[in-house]
Each structure stands twice: as structure tokens, then as C-alpha cells.
Amino acid sequence: MRKSIADTLLTLPDAELMQRVGLGNHEAYEVLYERYARRLGGFFLRMLAYDTVKVEDMVQELFTRVWQHRAGYRAAQPFSTWLYAMAYNLCKNDYRHEVVRQSYTAECMLREEPVATTDETIERKEMHRLLRKAVQALPELQRDAFLLHYDEELTVPEVARIVGSPEGTVKSRLAAALTAIKKQMKMNL
Amino acid sequence: MNDDELKKIEQESTELFALLREVRDEDNVTVRIPPSLPRLNKKSLRINPYWLVAASVLGFVLGIAIPRENRCTSQECTTQFADTGHTTGRSLADGDVNFVLLIK
Numbered sequence: 001m002r003k004s005i006a007d008t009l010l011t012l013p014d015a016e017l018m019q020r021v022g023l024g025n026h027e028a029y030e031v032l033y034e035r036y037a038r039r040l041g042g043f044f045l046r047m048l049a050y051d052t053v054k055v056e057d058m059v060q061e062l063f064t065r066v067w068q069h070r071a072g073y074r075a076a077q078p079f080s081t082w083l084y085a086m087a088y089n090l091c092k093n094d095y096r097h098e099v100v101r102q103s104y105t106a107e108c109m110l111r112e113e114p115v116a117t118t119d120e121t122i123e124r125k126e127m128h129r130l131l132r133k134a135v136q137a138l139p140e141l142q143r144d145a146f147l148l149h150y151d152e153e154l155t156v157p158e159v160a161r162i163v164g165s166p167e168g169t170v171k172s173r174l175a176a177a178l179t180a181i182k183k184q185m186k187m188n189l
Numbered sequence: 190m191n192d193d194e195l196k197k198i199e200q201e202s203t204e205l206f207a208l209l210r211e212v213r214d215e216d217n218v219t220v221r222i223p224p225s226l227p228r229l230n231k232k233s234l235r236i237n238p239y240w241l242v243a244a245s246v247l248g249f250v251l252g253i254a255i256p257r258e259n260r261c262t263s264q265e266c267t268t269q270f271a272d273t274g275h276t277t278g279r280s281l282a283d284g285d286v287n288f289v290l291l292i293k
Contacts, residue, residue, distance in 0.1 A: 042217035052221060059222050128212045131205075150206065151213050175195045178202055185205070 006031075014079035021070045032079075033063055039152075040087055046147050047091045049136055054094070062087050084154060085162045088144070127185075134184040138177050145170050146177040 009017065009031045020028035037059055044058045045051075065086055073082055135143060141163070148159045149170070156174075160167045199206075 037222045038217050038220065041220040041222040042213060045216050045220050046213075056221055056223055124211070127208055128215065131208055131212050150209055171192070171195050175198050178198050178205070182202065182205060 015075045018070070018073050018079050019075065021067070022073065029063075029067060032066070036080075036083060037063065040083065043084070043087060043147065043152055044091065046132075046135065046151065047088075047144070048094065050132070058087075058090055058094070062090055065090075078158070081154065081158045081162065084148065084152060084158075088148070088162050130185055130188045131181070134181045134188075137184065138180060141165075142173045142177040142180070145173040146181075149174055 006027060009020075009028055012020075012028075012031075014032065014035070017028040017032050021032065040062060041055055041059050044055045048054050048058070062083075066083065069086075073079070135146065138146060144163055145159055148154050148162060149156065154162070156167050156170055160170045163170065165173075
């Protein structure tokens, strides 16, 4: 019986799960956690310059806030936008944000990469490393917009709402970020 | 920024986007996340300090307000209190332990 309830929850859309979370349903909350924790973990990883220790704390803090602020969620707004807005604010509030970012280059170089076996894989891994480095080297506002739009696949209006800037500004940042990354990648190849 | 300008740059960046997706997927797979939500559970079990203070105050007030019944008025009790030199006139109620008697 309990299993069938859990299976039903798995099929529900985010907004409906959040409505249940609003009523204090822990199971619906856990389904949302399963659905988003890893994705948000990856987002934190990139936003916090691959500080893996910090990521775990941030994911936990984020979902604690989801529970605490569950009454503030409005179904008219997509849950993912609401969640990313909270995640983005957490990153902004993080006191180590700038310090970590500045020390990124050294940490990125030391980061363990999965062992590559063929020449093709080695080359691909090197491309991944260069891309990570290029994204982290972007100015903060460009990088934030870039990650939210291209990595997390949020729309430009959603990104604009989250970062608190006009859509035109976000588009300019995206174009500048793309141009800078392509230039950086070309220089390193 | 013109929509067309951004679209043009994006159209020229398809390879970059493919690479970006690979990096994202790799990051998302390797990232360590907490297996559950222990902090939330801890929070829900935490005792609110205000309740603790309120319970203490209530206990104190009730302790004073409720009249003690079945006070010991025997000669022995008053004698023992007299022996200890206490002059409060307070005698033992049921459940109280007369340490003076225990020592003797």
C-alpha cells in the first residue's frame, strides 16, 4: 500500500508535489529531493568552483530551506525556477564564494579526472578540463547567466528573474560569455 | 542585445554545447550529495528553548500555588526541626525526606 503511494508520487509533477509538501507531506518532499538533489549538486559544484566539500552542505541547506519556506511557494511559478532562485541566493550569500573562485585555477589543475584509456578519451577529457576552466574564468555575472541558461536549461526570462536583471542584459551576458569561452578554447587548443 | 545576434552566436556554438552537456552530465554523476536529509530530521526533533523555559516557569508556579496537604504535624517532626535550629515553621509533607532523621 505504502509502496503504491510512493509510486504515485513519483509520477506527479513538481507543482503538485510541492502542494503536498506544503501540507507537510514528507514523502512528496523526498521525491522532490531525489528528483533535484543531484542536478542542484552539479549546479553548486560549478557555481562554487568545484568545492566538493561545500556542495554537500549547500544541497542540504537548500532542501532545508525548501521545507522551511514551503508555504511561500506559488504553483503559478515553475518549481525549478523557485528552487534555482534559492540555490542562486545561497551561492551569493556564501562567504567563501569569491575566495573559492579566485583559487579555482590551482584547484582545477589538481582535481582528479577519471582515468582515460584511449587517445580519443584523453583528448575529450582534456577538452572537458579546458571548458571547465574557461567557464570558471568568466566574470561572475556572465558565468552565472551562462550556467543557469545553458547548463540548467532555464529560459532567458527565468534567468533574468533569478539574477534580478533585465532580459536584454542577460542576453548580452550570454553572448559575451559564449564569445569568451570560444576564444579561450581556441587559444588552448 | 538583439535576439538575432545571440541566436547567431548560439548557432555557431553547437560543438561547444555538446561538450558543455558532457561536462555537466559528468559533474552531475560524480558530485557527492547527502543520501538523505538528516539536518531536517534533527531540526524537527530539536526542543524549542522557549518551551523549556515556559515549562520550568509553570512548574515553579504550580509548586508554589498548590497547597501542600497531609503535612506532618507530629511532635517528632516539629522536634526534629527544632533540633536543627530551623525556625521557618515548615514541616514535612508526604514524600519529603527529613535528612536530619536519616542522618540520626
